[in-house]
Amino acid sequence: MADVRMAIKKELEELKLYGMQVFKVWVHENEAVESGDKKAWDLCIDHAKQADIFLMLYNGNAGWAGTLEQHPDQLGICHAELAAAYGKAASKVRSIQLPLCGEENEPNRRFRDYVKRQQILGPQVQTGEDAIKKAGDIAVAALLSLARAGVCVASKGSFYTGEALEWTRLDFQGRRKVTTEAVAKFLGERHGVKPAQARPTTVVVPLAGGQIAFVCDCIPSALTTAAARELVGQPFLRDHVLCAALPEGVGPVHLIACQKGVTETQALRQLGFPDAIAVTAPFGVYVADPVQKIQMVFIANCRDETTTLGQLQRFLQWLEQEGEDRRLAVRAGARRRIADLIAKEQ
Known part of the structure; x- marks a missing residue:
């Protein structure tokens, strides 16, 4: 060829x-x-x-x-x-x-x-x-x-035909469901294991010699749309409940598929405070709090299954290429220990 x-x-x-x-x-x-x-x-x-x-x-x-x-x-x-x-x-x-x-x-x-x-x-x-x-x-x-x-x-007609149009026709909840399921299925097919007790869109994935739990969700419109943004909110506030259903020592990373674009400012606003690690890349934005060990990945432009999987794959390849997978796994483990302590206090 x-x-x-x-x-x-x-x-x-x-x-x-x-x-x-x-x-x-x-x-x-x-x-x-x-x-x-x-x-x-x-x-x-x-x-x-x-x-x-x-x-x-x-x-x-x-x-x-x-x-x-x-x-x-x-x-x-x-x-x-x-x-x-x-x-x-x-x-x-x-x-x-x-x-x-x-x-x-x-x-x-x-x-x-x-x-x-x-x-x-x-x-x-x-x-x-x-x-x-x-x-x-x-x-x-x-x-x-x-x-x-x-x-x-x-060139002006991006995402107006085929599967992207079908996803656009859905309401917020329908689009959130189909996008999140596509992400979870993809991660599951990479030798991931869905925990029996956790919600079906939480997938445990082997990474950097250990395991982490990708907690998948979707913002089904632009991040400037409050009604869509609030469907996800700040999911890390429930990590102490989520971790109780995860295997021992497995920590969470929140993976948010966004139907449209996402900026660093929007991602940090979703995290709740600006003093955090923020990386803007072709796949979207990765943010991490070095103190509380909260990690959120915003995958941009998830318009249909192909673009969603393509963007997600770029994120996973970036982790490996830049050696960020080890840091992500270490933070996830630390977040699990923090969540376990909160659960004991509860």
Whole structure:
């Protein structure tokens, strides 16, 4: 596939209109000449969003899905790139359909289901040579179509189709339920165990040689909407009750899926005081109180299942890449001990 992508890049960049180059093509094989200020995953997602035309060579393989040996992530990079491009402007997405290949694992299954659900069609080809021949026709047709419609106008329609629209049609409680269940299911599939006595959206996950409990919830609208924000409130105030139903020594981390964006100021306001650790990242905002050991993770832009899982996966990968998983686990353990002392006083 790398050879096919590079050949298509060469073919498209050689197309001229009155002596002027028509297409500038980015493929991930170009990463060697990119700056080092972004991780490979974020770089690919950014290019998928920024591209005027997104051409997918589809063979059913979801691509790299993180550190699969340590954590069986459920979203491949090809899936995440497609979701980013489709969410930005569905009209810019085109595909070439190759024969399906790759093992029947969970990332591939999710990817194939997503493509089928979005009804992303394209010409069927059997070989890489056929794909290279089709690429020029598809790119030119897409260019003409977008030129007529206006790519800027097309880009305004984020999250107005498909599953994102279905989630938007729900009321606050319905959206909160479906989002929280999606998050809890994803964590459970990463070898998590749902505690029998705790609420079903609390998932115990192995992390950094120990275990922590992700307490999942959802703010089903913008954080500026008080009615949506107050559904979650400050859940850590009940940690002493929650911990009684958790395995011995397992501490809580509150994972809040937000339907729309979240700022550092909003996250700290939800925590209740500004003097805390706050990290703003592509996945959202992570806040931690170094004294009371309260931890809250706000996952931004959870509009449908794919964007929710993609954002959540970025958070989990960030934990591992930056070594923050150990600190998070230590704080969670300390929070458990604090909660146990409060429970005794109660």
